[in-house]
Amino acid sequence: MVKTVRDLELNNKKVLIRVDFNVPIKNGKITNDNRIVAALPTIKYVLEQRGKVILFSHLGRVKTEEDKLTKTLKPVAERLSQLLDKKVEFVPATKGEILEKAIDKLKEGEILLVENTRFEKGETKNDTELGKYWASLGDVYINDAFGTAHREHASNVGIASHLESAAGFLLEKEIEFIGGVVNNPKRPLIAILGGAKVSDKIGVIENLIEKADKILIGGGMMFTFLRAQGKSVGKSLVEEDKIELAKALLEKAGEKIVLPVDTVVTKEFKSDTEYRTVSVDDISQEEMGLDIGSDSVELFKKQLKGAKSVVWNGPMGVFEMENFAKGTIGICEAIAQLEDAITIIGGGDSAAAAIELGYSDKFTHISTGGGASLEYLEGKLLPGIECLNK
Numbered sequence: 001m002v003k004t005v006r007d008l009e010l011n012n013k014k015v016l017i018r019v020d021f022n023v024p025i026k027n028g029k030i031t032n033d034n035r036i037v038a039a040l041p042t043i044k045y046v047l048e049q050r051g052k053v054i055l056f057s058h059l060g061r062v063k064t065e066e067d068k069l070t071k072t073l074k075p076v077a078e079r080l081s082q083l084l085d086k087k088v089e090f091v092p093a094t095k096g097e098i099l100e101k102a103i104d105k106l107k108e109g110e111i112l113l114v115e116n117t118r119f120e121k122g123e124t125k126n127d128t129e130l131g132k133y134w135a136s137l138g139d140v141y142i143n144d145a146f147g148t149a150h151r152e153h154a155s156n157v158g159i160a161s162h163l164e165s166a167a168g169f170l171l172e173k174e175i176e177f178i179g180g181v182v183n184n185p186k187r188p189l190i191a192i193l194g195g196a197k198v199s200d201k202i203g204v205i206e207n208l209i210e211k212a213d214k215i216l217i218g219g220g221m222m223f224t225f226l227r228a229q230g231k232s233v234g235k236s237l238v239e240e241d242k243i244e245l246a247k248a249l250l251e252k253a254g255e256k257i258v259l260p261v262d263t264v265v266t267k268e269f270k271s272d273t274e275y276r277t278v279s280v281d282d283i284s285q286e287e288m289g290l291d292i293g294s295d296s297v298e299l300f301k302k303q304l305k306g307a308k309s310v311v312w313n314g315p316m317g318v319f320e321m322e323n324f325a326k327g328t329i330g331i332c333e334a335i336a337q338l339e340d341a342i343t344i345i346g347g348g349d350s351a352a353a354a355i356e357l358g359y360s361d362k363f364t365h366i367s368t369g370g371g372a373s374l375e376y377l378e379g380k381l382l383p384g385i386e387c388l389n390k
Helices: 034-048 074-084 097-105 128-136 154-160 169-183 202-211 222-228 240-256 294-304 326-336 348-356 370-377
Strands: 014-018 052-056 089-091 111-114 140-143 164-167 189-193 214-217 262-266 275-279 288-292 309-313 342-345
Touching (some): 014 154, 034 052, 074 089, 074 111, 089 097, 097 111, 128 154, 164 169, 169 370, 202 214, 202 240, 202 370, 214 240, 214 294, 222 240, 288 294, 288 326, 309 326, 309 348, 309 370, 326 348, 342 348
Parallel strands (some): 014 052, 089 111, 140 164, 189 214, 309 342
Antiparallel strands (some): 262 275
């Protein structure tokens, strides 16, 4: 097991915390603060232990100097201050005298937020000197950013290479739940995979064939599997270069993989077009499938009965369009109503769907990292976790 924040001496220590404040901002206003809220338990704990909190986070992709005007973390500092009911000092620098002086002035139980780590080009390259410099600003390091745990960056691996380091409460939770599903699940374990492309989920499917009792497949990726079965799918999304792979996965999995039996089809990719529900054997050449049908929802519900562990990653259809959201809503409701089961959403669009539908408190765990949770489900070692002291 990795060390956690509970294992560290924090009193009067300068505590560097890598958080994930990569939140959506429109016209200078945060439109969704879930990631900030998720980091609060660790931040509050360190403050209560009289630590001096220094927060690091990225925000978006920074490719040009112009990006720096819109990708500043200042609005985040303001929102965090409101959530904590406490002043959060924002430092508009990632290194140098301004930052160093601000840290030197910090007292026990005070907090500051450093400007966007990606303003430094060396951040995403895990620049050795940058990681060493940031580490020199603190006494101990906590990683609480699962969303970047699959990346080897200066603000996680780089800093952790030079300081006593541990996982925050959020990262600990991700390790406990997603790691538990991968390594020691309560059975039966049912995996539900959706989203557009098979290529995004190949590693997950291959790993879960060995671990899961059933794998239910929906979303756009289902059509590549249906083609692999020799079915005609009209204009539905298909990855032609992955058909043979899908065929191999179906052969390897046997009855473990369960595919939809019907789909909601339309002739145009837009929300207000005419649509109908047909068997997966009856898709016409002019039509495309944009959701799983009601019979498929019922089939998946039957597969979920008695499940003790469920992991869901990816919507069942084009969830953004109301007419093609029913499959995702049906599956979300079915999982939420399970009793005595560990239910996990692996981040991304399925997490957004559950939150939007008001079911967030009905799941055991909703992951904060889409890409990181996928790689964890693949069984990969994540650099942002592996670098922490054991």
